[in-house]
Amino acid sequence: xxxxxxxxxxxxxxxxxxxxxxxxxxxxxxxxxxxxxxxxxxxxxxxxxxxxxxxxxxxxxxxxxxxxxxxxxxxxxxxxxxxxxxxxxxxxxxxxxxxxxxxxxxxxxxxxxxxxxxxxxxxxxxxxxxxxxxxxxxxxxxxxxxxxxxxxxxxxxxxxxxxxxxxxxxxxxxxxxxxxxxxxxxxxxxxxxxxxxxxxxxxxxxxxxxxxxxxxxxxxxxxxxxxxxxxxxxx
Amino acid sequence: xxxxxxxxxxxxxxxxxxxxxxxxxxxxxxxxxxxxxxxxxxxxxxxxxxxxxxxxxxxxxxxxxxxxxxxxxxxxxxxxxxxxxxxxxxxxxxxxxxxxxxxxxxxxxxxxxxxxxxxxxxxxxxxxxxxxxxxxxxxxxxxxxxxxxxxxxxxxxxxxxxxxxxxxxxxxxxxxxxxxxxxxxxxxxxxxxxxxxxxxxxxxxxxxxxxxxxxxxxxxxxxxxxxxxxxxxxxxxxxxxxxxxxxxxxxxxxxxxxxxxxxxxxxxxxxxxxxxxxxxxxxxxxx
Numbered sequence: 001x002x003x004x005x006x007x008x009x010x011x012x013x014x015x016x017x018x019x020x021x022x023x024x025x026x027x028x029x030x031x032x033x034x035x036x037x038x039x040x041x042x043x044x045x046x047x048x049x050x051x052x053x054x055x056x057x058x059x060x061x062x063x064x065x066x067x068x069x070x071x072x073x074x075x076x077x078x079x080x081x082x083x084x085x086x087x088x089x090x091x092x093x094x095x096x097x098x099x100x101x102x103x104x105x106x107x108x109x110x111x112x113x114x115x116x117x118x119x120x121x122x123x124x125x126x127x128x129x130x131x132x133x134x135x136x137x138x139x140x141x142x143x144x145x146x147x148x149x150x151x152x153x154x155x156x157x158x159x160x161x162x163x164x165x166x167x168x169x170x171x172x173x174x175x176x177x178x179x180x181x182x183x184x185x186x187x188x189x190x191x192x193x194x195x196x197x198x199x200x201x202x203x204x205x206x207x208x209x210x211x212x213x214x215x216x217x218x219x220x221x222x223x224x225x226x227x228x229x230x231x232x233x234x235x
Numbered sequence: 236x237x238x239x240x241x242x243x244x245x246x247x248x249x250x251x252x253x254x255x256x257x258x259x260x261x262x263x264x265x266x267x268x269x270x271x272x273x274x275x276x277x278x279x280x281x282x283x284x285x286x287x288x289x290x291x292x293x294x295x296x297x298x299x300x301x302x303x304x305x306x307x308x309x310x311x312x313x314x315x316x317x318x319x320x321x322x323x324x325x326x327x328x329x330x331x332x333x334x335x336x337x338x339x340x341x342x343x344x345x346x347x348x349x350x351x352x353x354x355x356x357x358x359x360x361x362x363x364x365x366x367x368x369x370x371x372x373x374x375x376x377x378x379x380x381x382x383x384x385x386x387x388x389x390x391x392x393x394x395x396x397x398x399x400x401x402x403x404x405x406x407x408x409x410x411x412x413x414x415x416x417x418x419x420x421x422x423x424x425x426x427x428x429x430x431x432x433x434x435x436x437x438x439x440x441x442x443x444x445x446x447x448x449x450x451x452x453x454x455x456x457x458x459x460x461x462x463x464x465x466x467x468x469x470x471x472x473x474x475x476x477x478x479x480x481x482x483x484x485x486x487x488x489x490x491x492x493x494x495x496x497x498x499x500x501x502x503x504x505x506x507x508x509x510x511x512x513x514x515x516x517x518x519x520x521x522x
Contacts, residue, residue, distance in 0.1 A: 048413075048414060049413075050410065050413060050414075069418070070413040070414060070416070071413070071416045071417065071418040071419075074414070074415065074416030075416060079414070079415075079416075080414050081414075082410065082411070082414055085411075086408050086410050086411035086414065087408065087411060088403070088404050088407040088408055088411060088412075089407060089408070090403075090407055091400075091403065091404070091407065095400065098397070098400075099397075099400060099401070099404050099412075099415050099417075100415050102397065102401065102415045102416050102417055103415075103416040105397045148415065149414075151415075152415060152416060
């Protein structure tokens with residue numbers, strides 16, 4: 001579905017991605033493991049079109065989308081739920097969700113249906129729907145962010161560190177939501193530092209270090225790999 | 236008491252015009268993240284276009300207002316496309332310099348074409364209403380009603396429509412806006428168009444009780460800056476309330492303190508408010 005070939009990207013003149021090649025197949029839940037500053041967010045922003053690659057090719061279902069605008073990628077079904085959430089803090093939860101469906105704004109019925117689905121997944125958002133998004137707790141804000149991304153009806157959902165800074169119980173909730181989204185047929189690319197929790201729900205995983213993909217494998221291989229365990233699981 | 240009410244009414248007139256101009260400035264601030272110094276020039280061009288549609292082409296006041304609104308909206312979009320858009324990756328100081336460049340260019344252009352004379356804009360509304368001992372010229376009533384209707388319409392557009400919300404979304408979180416698929420160019424052009432339209436309509440409303448001349452935008456834009464600093468950069472209610480505060484302060488201060496120094500009042504108030512509340516009146520925390 002998504003394919004990257006030898007993608008380089010520069011960030012403030014510094015080479016943040018170096019020859020990244022990866023692929024994500026329809027229906028998979030692919031985890032991207034890496035420490036802080038390894039290039040996870042840069043890779044996501046390059047796929048989303050926020051950052052233009054300086055070399056290489058990004059394609060979606062065989063179609064070249066290298067260097068396309070973020071709005072074009074959202075139209076094509078690639079939606080990112082970014083690190084730090086990037087909500088519209090002074091707008092209500094409902095408004096945030098509705099803006100998530102911006103590219104489907106002419107399809108009122110479809111928006112309503114997706115909204116019902118999102119509120120079913122995160123019932124707390126229904127209680128908070130008139131509150132300013134910025135006034136919610138971290139976990140609730142993460143739910144708004146995931147909900148907003150789902151409102152764009154992604155074919156490929158990219159989640160950048162959704163568990164960052166959340167309480168363990170909330171982390172569990174977020175991961176089971178991600179798993180449910182994947183099981184309903186949405187392809188997921190998940191960047192995480194919380195390797196064990198992420199690998200448990202993954203189909204496959206990549207490890208990124210200093211802007212390069214250094215390892216790839218399916219769930220069992222990764223969970224069993226000594227280097228991965230040492231670096232990311234701490235066991 | 237009568238004098239107070241009369242001055243309050245004058246303050247409301249001034250404040251609603253300041254509010255309109257400051258609204259455009261604050262909306263564009265949400266996109267550019269620097270104050271658009273050229274906004275005062277757009278205000279001035281708006282007054283000139285109205286003047287010439289009315290005086291040279293003999294058309295109706297309302298046609299002139301709409302015409303000026305549309306022409307200046309287009310001019311504002313052109314500024315965005317030709318100047319600010321190509322500078323979007325440059326440091327903010329480039330935007331500021333470019334904005335001053337546009338200001339000087341438009342002023343010089345108007346002066347070359349129409350001269351530096353002071354002109355009086357005619358208005359079809361010359362009646363004067365009396366409420367007890369208060370007098371209210373029809374044009375002032377028109378300013379108040381016109382400005383507040385426009386603010387109301389803008390509020391509804393920004394709050395109730397999806398396209399309007401994109402302007403606010405972009406101001407609150409730029410990357411977040413991109414990631415839901417909002418097209419930055421579209422929002423930028425729309426915002427500049429609205430700001431230009433508001434400036435031209437504000438100028439057309441205000442010009443009949445003022446004068447039309449190439450430097451007419453200077454004081455207005457300086458005060459609009461004071462207003463958006465007071466109200467909090469980028470805040471929409473802040474621009475409206477800030478406009479009214481400055482309007483009232485000027486009218487009342489001009490009457491009770493000194494008419495000579497009335498243009499100073501806005502700036503003194505700015506210093507006073509910023510020393511008590513450095514983030515402005517309506518900012519919620521630091522961005």
